[in-house]
Amino acid sequence: MIEESYLPLITWMVALLAVPAILVLRKNPNAREGATFVAALAKFALVLAMLPAVMAGRVLRFSFGEILPGIPLEFRVDGLGMLFALVATSLWILTTLYAVGYMRGLKEHDQTRFFTCFAVSISATIGVAFAGNLFTLYLFYEMLSLSTYPLVTHHGDKAARSGGRTYLSHLLGTSVAFVLPAMIYCWVKSGGDMSFTDGGFLAGKIGAGDGLIVLLAFTLGFAKSGLMPFHSWLPNAMVAPTPVSALLHAVAVVKVGVFCILRVFTGVFGTDTLESLDITTAVTYLAGFTVIASSLIALTQDNLKRRLAFSTIGQLAYIILGVSFLSANGITGSVMHIAMHAFGKITLFFCAGAIFIATGKKYISQMVGIGRQMPVTMTAFLLGSLSIIGLPPFGGAWSKWYLFLGALDAEQMLMAVILVISSLLNIAYLLPVAVNALFRKPPADSGDDATAGIREAPVACVIPLSITAVAGFVIFLFPGLVYDLAQLLISNG
Numbered sequence: 001m002i003e004e005s006y007l008p009l010i011t012w013m014v015a016l017l018a019v020p021a022i023l024v025l026r027k028n029p030n031a032r033e034g035a036t037f038v039a040a041l042a043k044f045a046l047v048l049a050m051l052p053a054v055m056a057g058r059v060l061r062f063s064f065g066e067i068l069p070g071i072p073l074e075f076r077v078d079g080l081g082m083l084f085a086l087v088a089t090s091l092w093i094l095t096t097l098y099a100v101g102y103m104r105g106l107k108e109h110d111q112t113r114f115f116t117c118f119a120v121s122i123s124a125t126i127g128v129a130f131a132g133n134l135f136t137l138y139l140f141y142e143m144l145s146l147s148t149y150p151l152v153t154h155h156g157d158k159a160a161r162s163g164g165r166t167y168l169s170h171l172l173g174t175s176v177a178f179v180l181p182a183m184i185y186c187w188v189k190s191g192g193d194m195s196f197t198d199g200g201f202l203a204g205k206i207g208a209g210d211g212l213i214v215l216l217a218f219t220l221g222f223a224k225s226g227l228m229p230f231h232s233w234l235p236n237a238m239v240a241p242t243p244v245s246a247l248l249h250a251v252a253v254v255k256v257g258v259f260c261i262l263r264v265f266t267g268v269f270g271t272d273t274l275e276s277l278d279i280t281t282a283v284t285y286l287a288g289f290t291v292i293a294s295s296l297i298a299l300t301q302d303n304l305k306r307r308l309a310f311s312t313i314g315q316l317a318y319i320i321l322g323v324s325f326l327s328a329n330g331i332t333g334s335v336m337h338i339a340m341h342a343f344g345k346i347t348l349f350f351c352a353g354a355i356f357i358a359t360g361k362k363y364i365s366q367m368v369g370i371g372r373q374m375p376v377t378m379t380a381f382l383l384g385s386l387s388i389i390g391l392p393p394f395g396g397a398w399s400k401w402y403l404f405l406g407a408l409d410a411e412q413m414l415m416a417v418i419l420v421i422s423s424l425l426n427i428a429y430l431l432p433v434a435v436n437a438l439f440r441k442p443p444a445d446s447g448d449d450a451t452a453g454i455r456e457a458p459v460a461c462v463i464p465l466s467i468t469a470v471a472g473f474v475i476f477l478f479p480g481l482v483y484d485l486a487q488l489l490i491s492n493g
Contacts (some may be wrong), residue, residue: 003053005060008075008130008160011046011085014039015123021115026112033100036115040096043126044089048081054082055484061132070136070192076132079488080266083335084129084259087342088252092122092285094464098350099243101460105357114154122149125252128259134183134194134268138175141222142462144256151244152237163236165173170233174427178221182214186268196263200270211269212279218264219237219283219320223385224257227320227434228290235309236483240408242305242353247345255338258319262334266489273325284324288418290317295425302363304352307429308345314343314422315388322403328490334362335486336479337399344396345383348430351377354457364433368415369442372435376462380469382434387472389426395475398483 018039025032050060060077069072075084099118103111118396124147127140145168153164187194189210190201206214223230234254237244242357265274274280294314301307315337354377359370371378383394392398400423407416456462475482 001058002061003058005050005053005062005077007046007082008060008062008077009064011043011050012075012123012126012225014043014046015119015126018119022112022116022119025430026155029104031117032112033096036096036119037093039119040089040093040122043122044093047085047089050077051082051086053486054079057488058153059396063132065204068187068192071133071135071187071194073139074132074136074195075303076196077130079485080259080262080335081129081131083482083485084255085126087200087339088125088129090120091342091346091468094467095243095246095346098246098353098461098464099241101458101462102241102243102353102357107116107459110154111252113150117147117150118243121151121252126255131263132195133184134196137263138179138183141179141224141256141260142172142175143465144224144253145175145478148244148253150447151241154241154244156248159484164235170230173368174223174230178217180221182217182221185214192266196267198270200268202268203415205269206269206273206277208277208279211273211277212282215264215269215274215279216282218268219261219286221354222257222260222264224253225261225320226254226257226290226294226316227286228293231290231294231313234313235306235308242349242356246349247354254316255342258316258334258338261320262323262372262489265323265326266331272330275326279351280326284321284415285410287317287321287324288415290314290420291321291422292425295422298429301424302365303431304355304362304364304367304433305349306323307364307433308348309425311348311388311429312345315345316425318400318403318419319423321419322406325406325412325415327406327409327411329402329409332483332486333402333404333406335398336402336482337396339482340395340399340472340475343468343475344384345388347465347468347472348388349383350461350468351381354461354465357457357461358455367433368436368440371438372442374457375438375454376456376466378434378437380465382431382438383472385430385434388430390423394404394472395479396472398479408439414454 018035021035022032062070063074065073124144125142131137149168150165152167153160189205226234291314294310298307298310319334319337324329361367387394387396390396404416404419
């Protein structure tokens with residue numbers, strides 16, 4: 001049942017309304033960050049206010065204006081959008097706290113610009129989560145690319161400018177080259193109505209040949225998903241400050257990419273249409289290749305943030321792989337992995353930033369024995385790693401379990417094997433970082449004094465990474481909300 005409501009609009013606007021306050025209070029850092037926290041808490045509270053209606057099976061809708069005949073700016077809050085919004089808004093609170101500790105700890109410049117762009121980017125993320133039609137989705141997708149560019153290039157040096165050029169050219173280039181023409185084709189094919197519907201608005205209106213082309217155009221064009229071959233922007237964007245990396249990899253950007261692809265599968269085509277057309281095999285094998293290739297590359301990276309970046313590429317491919325199976329278990333695994341991966345991966349990036357603040361180290365080979373000085377941070381890194389690997393009792397175990405079942409349901413034995421091999425590779429490139437830091441002594445020639453005492457990062461950095469690390473365990477014990485929201489998507493699709 002569709003219910004008209006102003007709440008989606010107000011929720012989207014909250015972060016934008018914080019921008020003037022952040023700018024006005026730029027000379028008072030405490031008040032400036034206070035405005036950011038108020039907006040973050042208000043946004044999360046508004047999302048929670050909509051949760052009971054969504055859990056009851058209602059879809060909240062708000063529509064205003066018409067950009068083209070029959071194409072309004074439209075918000076639509078359903079199970080999938082609610083899950084993404086819960087993840088993004090809850091983690092924005094923690095990322096804001098972490099950013100305060102990180103930016104002040106390193107005495108970073110242009111902090112007002114940083115928090116301003118941060119607010120705009122989370123608003124764009126919620127715009128994507130609540131998009132009610134393909135045009136609205138595309139609009140906020142591009143808004144996110146533009147608002148995060150200043151964050152990626154924050155340091156302003158040669159590496160930042162180069163990473164920023166790759167970031168923007170890849171994301172804008174693919175969306176204009178692939179998504180825009182595919183969207184225009186959908187507009188014509190659907191008779192001018194691109195509103196997401198249960199079962200897909202293209203159901204019964206497209207054939208296998210043009211359907212495959214459109215599906216691949218969307219899958220490759222939403223390159224924020226990090227799917228190969230349009231993935232290189234992601235490791236290059238690691239030149240950004242760590243709070244930005246956390247935003248890119250867990251809260252917003254990459255999740256927007258896979259979220260858009262999920263919307264295409266379920267709201268544009270519909271899983272029944274895709275199954276009847278039998279056109280998802282190419283996406284399945286592309287995602288499977290990305291899972292393995294990115295994991296192998298991650299093994300070769302000594303820079304911790306780059307290793308985590310390639311890990312993210314593979315974990316995102318899990319989500320695309322699961323929905324491409326077109327089975328209830330596969331889609332459940334994909335949707336659950338949005339949340340499970342978010343809490344695990346943001347923990348790892350928080351830890352990487354905390355290590356850099358406290359010690360200046362960014363290479364894994366320099367981190368042997370560092371757990372003696374940073375026990376809280378490296379314990380959190382261990383817990384986050386276990387969640388990403390998918391070992392019980394951590395949240396990633398649930399999503400990977402359903403992904404594996406989805407592969408079996410779809411009779412994709414090769415993909416089931418790839419999921420197992422990938423998890424073993426996850427162990428190989430994540431666990432040694434934590435184990436060597438916690439259980440080995442620093443090399444004699446490292447200059448580190450094992451008796452020097454604890455030197456953790458500022459408490460504003462340590463608190464968020466501790467919370468997200470514990471959250472990975474809590475989600476395993478209480479996965480009901482995430483699972484139920486996934487089932488809403490399946491029952492309506």
